[in-house]
Amino acid sequence: MAHPTENPHIVVHAPALDGSRRVTSGDETLGIATHVDDVAEILRLADLYVTDVEDSELIEWQGGGPEDWPGLSEHHEGA
Numbered sequence: 001m002a003h004p005t006e007n008p009h010i011v012v013h014a015p016a017l018d019g020s021r022r023v024t025s026g027d028e029t030l031g032i033a034t035h036v037d038d039v040a041e042i043l044r045l046a047d048l049y050v051t052d053v054e055d056s057e058l059i060e061w062q063g064g065g066p067e068d069w070p071g072l073s074e075h076h077e078g079a
Contacts, residue, residue, distance in 0.1 A: 008048055010056075012039055014063020019071035021063075036066045 012033065013022040023030045023042045031042035040053045050056045054066040061068075 008058060010043065010048065010050070010059045012059060012061050012066075015068065015070050019069050021069070035069060039066070 008025050010030075011024045013024065015021050020032050020034050021039075023033050023039055025046065025048070030046045030048075031038070033039045033042060036053060039059075040050065043050050043053065048058075050058060053059055
């Protein structure tokens with residue numbers, strides 16, 4: 001059996017039609033992100049503290065990297 005607290009494998013899935021991205025650890029959905037900052041917050045709430053979500057080896061970005069949020073970039077202008 002895997003030990004998720006040692007080296008969790010986090011997946012940020014490809015953008016959905018609305019641009020949001022599902023964040024999972026194993027078969028568990030941790031949350032839905034609409035911005036890279038959401039990914040960090042979702043992981044924090046799951047007690048998975050990743051200091052640099054954009055460049056962490058623990059996170060697999062599918063269907064685009066941390067800068068790919070089609071249709072949702074206007075949500076965090078000026079942030």
